[in-house]
Amino acid sequence: MAHIPDGVLSMPVLVGGGIVAAIGTAIALRRLDERTIPRAAIMAAGFFAVSLVAVPVGPSSVHLLMAGLxxxxxxxxxxxxxxxxxxxxxxxxxxxxxxxLGVNTANIALPGVLLAALFAPVIARAPANRAGLLGGLCGALSVAATGGGVALALALSDSTYVPSAKIILATYVPLMIGEGIITGFAIAFLKRVKPELLDIGWRHRAAEG
Amino acid sequence: MSGAAPDRCDVEEDARSPIARLDPRTRLLATIGFVGSVLALDSLALRIAALAVAGGLILLARLPLVGLRHRLFHVEGFLLLLLAFLPFTTPGAPLFAIGPFAASEAGLLHAVTLAVTINACTLAVFGLLGGLQPVQLGHAAARLGAPPKLVHLFLFLVRYVGLFRSEAERLLDAMRARGFVPRSTRHGWRSLGNLAGMLLVRSLERAERVDEAMRCRGFSGRLPLLPGSRFGQADLAFGAAALVLLAATLVADRLA
Structure with a gap:
C-alpha cells in the first residue's frame, strides 16, 4: 500500500524523506542501549507478524500497517x-x-509515533473500553496521515501525478477502517490483559514528567 | 500451514552462481550504485539499456524465476493507476483520445520511462541481492559501517518475524478449529484484535526470555560478525567493471 518503488519520486522528495527518517532513527537509536535492543527488536518482529494477517473489511481484506499500535x-x-x-x-x-526507504519509513512510521505521543498519556489513564476507542482513533488517523504522506510525496515529485495522488488517497479509506477497528480491539485487549505493555515505549516520559 | 516457511537465518546461499561468489558488500554497493545511476539518467534509451543489463544480472545470478514472477506481478495498485493516468494528465500534443480524454505524447513517454525505470531497479535488486540470505545482508551492512544497533534490529527481525508468523498461523488454526471464520462483523474484528494483542503479549514474553538468556551469556551489546566474506579478485574485477560501466553511462547521458 505505502511501498513506493524506486524511480517514481523526484530527488528533493527522496532526500527530504531520507533526512526525516535518518533523524528519527538517530533519536530512537540513542534511546536504545544494549539492554533494551533485543526486546525492542523482538517486539518489532511481533508487529510485522501481525501485519501479515489479512483483516476482512467489507467484501475485501487488507493487511494492516500497524503504525499506530x-x-x-x-x-x-x-x-x-x-x-x-x-x-x-x-x-x-x-x-x-x-x-x-527514507520516504516510505517517514510515511509509515512518523504518523504513528507522533500521534501515539499525543494519545499514549491519555490511553495510559483511561479504562479499557475508552482506551480501545482512543487507540482505534490513533490507528485510523495514522493510516490517514500515511495516505496523505504518500499522496504528498507523489504530488511534490511531479505535478502530473496530482490526479492519481487524489485517487490513491481515497484507496486508504478501507485500510483506515480496518486498522482503526483492529488497533482499538487490540488496545482494549492489552489494557485488560497486560497493561504494562502499553507504556514500554513511553515509560521514560512518565519518569521525566 | 506453519512450518513450511523457509528458515531465513541461513548464513550461506545454496546457488553457486558467479554472483553468489562475490562478497555481499560488493553486491550491496553495486546495487546501490546501479539504482542511483539509473535514476540519474535523462535518456530513455540508456534506461532501456540499464533494464537489459539488469535482466542479464538475473541470468548471471541463476535464481529460481518463480521469485521473479512474484516480484514483477506484484505491481501495486497505485502504480498501475499512476501509469494509466500519466498520458492523460500530462499536457502536450494529443496522440489519441478515449472519449473526452486526450493522451499526450509527453505523458505516454513519461509512463514508459517510469515503467522501464521501476523494472530496471526491481530486476537489479533481485539479481544482485535476491540470492543473499538476509543475515548475510545484515552482516555486509555492518561491515560497511551501518550503525550496529540498526544492524541488531535487522538481524532480530529476520530471526523472529518468521517465528511469530508461524505463531499467528497456529493461533488462527486454533480459532478456525473452533469454527471461527474471519468476517466483517463485530465478533470477527474483535477476535482478530484479540489475536493481534495476544501475539504482542507473546512477543513481549519471548523478548524477555531471550533478553535474560542473552544477559546470562554475557551479551555486551556487540554481535560477532560472520567470518568468511572476503573481498577477493572476483570482487575487484566485478567492482571495477561496474564502476567503469556506470561512469561511462553517466558521461554518455550528459553528452547526449
Whole structure:
C-alpha cells in the first residue's frame, strides 16, 4: 500500500524523506542501549507478524500497517523498526525500493509515533473500553496521515501525478477502517490483559514528567 | 500451514552462481550504485539499456524465476493507476483520445520511462541481492559501517518475524478449529484484535526470555560478525567493471 518503488519520486522528495527518517532513527537509536535492543527488536518482529494477517473489511481484506499500535507500544523505536522492516521487504520480496526507504519509513512510521505521543498519556489513564476507542482513533488517523504522506510525496515529485495522488488517497479509506477497528480491539485487549505493555515505549516520559 | 516457511537465518546461499561468489558488500554497493545511476539518467534509451543489463544480472545470478514472477506481478495498485493516468494528465500534443480524454505524447513517454525505470531497479535488486540470505545482508551492512544497533534490529527481525508468523498461523488454526471464520462483523474484528494483542503479549514474553538468556551469556551489546566474506579478485574485477560501466553511462547521458 505505502511501498513506493524506486524511480517514481523526484530527488528533493527522496532526500527530504531520507533526512526525516535518518533523524528519527538517530533519536530512537540513542534511546536504545544494549539492554533494551533485543526486546525492542523482538517486539518489532511481533508487529510485522501481525501485519501479515489479512483483516476482512467489507467484501475485501487488507493487511494492516500497524503504525499506530507500534507507536503506542514501542514509541519512537517504531521508526528504525519500520526502516529495517522495509529493507527486509525490499530485498526479500521486492516491495518498495532502496532509494525510497527514507520516504516510505517517514510515511509509515512518523504518523504513528507522533500521534501515539499525543494519545499514549491519555490511553495510559483511561479504562479499557475508552482506551480501545482512543487507540482505534490513533490507528485510523495514522493510516490517514500515511495516505496523505504518500499522496504528498507523489504530488511534490511531479505535478502530473496530482490526479492519481487524489485517487490513491481515497484507496486508504478501507485500510483506515480496518486498522482503526483492529488497533482499538487490540488496545482494549492489552489494557485488560497486560497493561504494562502499553507504556514500554513511553515509560521514560512518565519518569521525566 | 506453519512450518513450511523457509528458515531465513541461513548464513550461506545454496546457488553457486558467479554472483553468489562475490562478497555481499560488493553486491550491496553495486546495487546501490546501479539504482542511483539509473535514476540519474535523462535518456530513455540508456534506461532501456540499464533494464537489459539488469535482466542479464538475473541470468548471471541463476535464481529460481518463480521469485521473479512474484516480484514483477506484484505491481501495486497505485502504480498501475499512476501509469494509466500519466498520458492523460500530462499536457502536450494529443496522440489519441478515449472519449473526452486526450493522451499526450509527453505523458505516454513519461509512463514508459517510469515503467522501464521501476523494472530496471526491481530486476537489479533481485539479481544482485535476491540470492543473499538476509543475515548475510545484515552482516555486509555492518561491515560497511551501518550503525550496529540498526544492524541488531535487522538481524532480530529476520530471526523472529518468521517465528511469530508461524505463531499467528497456529493461533488462527486454533480459532478456525473452533469454527471461527474471519468476517466483517463485530465478533470477527474483535477476535482478530484479540489475536493481534495476544501475539504482542507473546512477543513481549519471548523478548524477555531471550533478553535474560542473552544477559546470562554475557551479551555486551556487540554481535560477532560472520567470518568468511572476503573481498577477493572476483570482487575487484566485478567492482571495477561496474564502476567503469556506470561512469561511462553517466558521461554518455550528459553528452547526449
Amino acid at each position: 507500534m507507536g503506542l507500544v514501542i514509541g519512537v523505536v517504531a521508526i528504525p523498526a519500520v526502516l529495517v522492516g522495509l529493507l527486509l521487504q525490499a530485498v526479500l520480496f521486492g516491495f518498495g525500493g532502496l532509494t525510497t
